[in-house]
Amino acid sequence: MKMRAAVLRQIGLPAPYAESRPLSIEEVDLADPGPGELRVKIHAAGLCHSDLSAINGDRPWPVPIVPGHEAAAEVLEVGAGVLDVKVGDHVVLIFRPACGACPDCAVGRPALCGPGGESNGAGSLLGGYKRLSLPSGGTLNHHLGCAAFAEYATVSRRSVVPIDRDLPWEQAALFGCAVLTGAGAVFNTAKIEAGARTAVVGLGGVGFSSLLAAVASGARDVVAVDMLPAKLELAKQLGATATFDARDPDVIAKVKAATGGGVDYAFEMAGVVPALELAYRITRRGGTTVTAGLPNPAATWPLQAVSLIAEERTLKGSYIGSCVPSRDVPRFVAMFRAGRLPVDRLLSERIRLEDINPALDRLARGESIRQVILMH
Ligand SMILES: NC(=O)c1ccc[n+]([C@@H]2O[C@H](COP(=O)([O-])OP(=O)(O)OC[C@H]3O[C@@H](n4cnc5c(N)ncnc54)[C@H](O)[C@@H]3O)[C@@H](O)[C@H]2O)c1
Ligand SMILES: [Zn+2]
Ligand SMILES: [Zn+2]
Incomplete structure (x- = not known):
């Protein structure tokens, strides 16, 4: 045809x-x-x-x-x-x-x-x-x-x-990528606990889906980081407990001060190395940094190797939010319908x-x- x-x-x-x-x-x-x-x-x-x-x-x-x-x-x-x-x-x-x-x-x-x-x-x-x-x-x-x-x-x-x-078409479409990826990173890749301290770096459709999932999970802190004031404003409306501008030279210290030393789970959802670096550095000792952004294949990142070991950190990649789509699309749609996502x-x-x-x-x-x- x-x-x-x-x-x-x-x-x-x-x-x-x-x-x-x-x-x-x-x-x-x-x-x-x-x-x-x-x-x-x-x-x-x-x-x-x-x-x-x-x-x-x-x-x-x-x-x-x-x-x-x-x-x-x-x-x-x-x-x-x-x-x-x-x-x-x-x-x-x-x-x-x-x-x-x-x-x-x-x-x-x-x-x-x-x-x-x-x-x-x-x-x-x-x-x-x-x-x-x-x-x-x-x-x-x-x-x-x-x-x-x-x-x-x-x-x-x-x-x-x-x-x-x-389900209206325009809403349904979002479940195929933004929601599976962003919410899946929180529920499947990180499996955060209620009361966890969390942060999302990069607020597009994917990062905002992570933010909604962190709120739905009962996170104590949901820190939102982006470079655009309008996104930080919406993040507050959707349940972020604090927002920070990624361009602020003191952003790392400020997130740490607001979360008692850093977050248990940081989600990098921007797709650029500076955002991954930031997410790693605002993760507290013993915490988990999850990255789902997709930087250019040539991009590399100098990680201080000993920090992973001496601080018992975890760094996890997340593709399609580690989802089983036939299980997770209906699950996330049901959460949406219940007003939770x-x-x-x-x-x-x-x-x-x-x-x-x-x-x-x-x-x-x-x-x-x-x-x-x-x-x-
Ligand atoms: N892992 C997966 O399965 C998967 C699936 C879908 C999308 N992605 C990737 O996830 C990323 C996000 O996708 P999207 O559609 O939400 O993107 P988007 O372009 O809509 O949003 C990205 C956001 O990141 C912000 N940002 C950019 N640099 C930043 C920085 N240094 N610090 C903080 N914030 C910064 C931008 O202002 C923007 O708000 C992309 O890299 C995309 O390719 C991955
Ligand atoms: Zn996509
Ligand atoms: Zn297969």
Whole structure:
């Protein structure tokens, strides 16, 4: 079928993106779902920093590619062998498909699925197929098995989790990346205790989801750190107990003073080394620093090795919030519905697909939380 999609052909075009226009809205071809696949109608797709990283080259993927990996969609067609999802179901797309059979899937760590990582790296669906093509005949790659900046998508059954039909599309989309990643880092990767002292460094959709999860967990301190006053203000409204400007030269001393010597758990959710350094240094002795931001692969960080040992520190990476999406999407949606995880507060601009390039500028400046494309 023919459909409109945002296509990235050249990585590294300079900002402002409203002028360089790295994404062009084009008519492309979408093939029918093969065995184990679905065709879905994308209703809402969120803009995540990882989409920007695909465009600016911090996380390069094969081009040409249709980006977009955080979306809510309706199932239009099911391929052969799909028995547990039916036409009309509502689903959230998951940006790392899990094969269900590899050693990492077997131990309950689908974020590490080997075949899922390979297919994402190749710009294909799980199983290796590519279902997108250009009218000229050239193949088009799928971003993270989703390719969600499009009117429709063909995806693996293993790239979706069904959701309640009455959840509004724009809210549902956020669960696919921001909420799984940010809340999962708190509930799964760190498993914080009630009464813990926590801090979140970097307040985008991911960091704000961590903040909401820390509040929901009954953390004693929820310190929020960013560089933008508007974000710190919203953090206060959402339950932060103290806020600090990352650019303040005394920020480390101030967080330590406010938390009796540092936090038990610090979450780095900005994706840059200075934020990781800050998160590590505001973690108290014996505490845990969790990092989910995705810096450029060339970025390295000089860690004082002995501090890990002599101060019994833990440093943990977190991908998709260490989630099992089929378990955690329904769990986090239920918390949202109970008013315990108000992720609707993270929605900022609602835009059309045509307006995606200026939206990338807002994302790059850090001024939005979650911008959502309403596709139809
Ligand atoms: N691990 C995963 O599974 C996963 C999933 C999704 C996104 N990510 C990554 O998480 C990061 C956050 O994503 P997002 O969409 O929320 O990003 P975003 O761009 O919306 O938000 C990032 C925030 O960090 C702030 N920031 C930047 N530098 C800072 C610093 N030095 N100190 C404090 N704050 C700083 C910005 O002002 C902004 O508010 C990105 O790197 C993204 O690629 C990881
Ligand atoms: Zn994302
Ligand atoms: Zn697997």
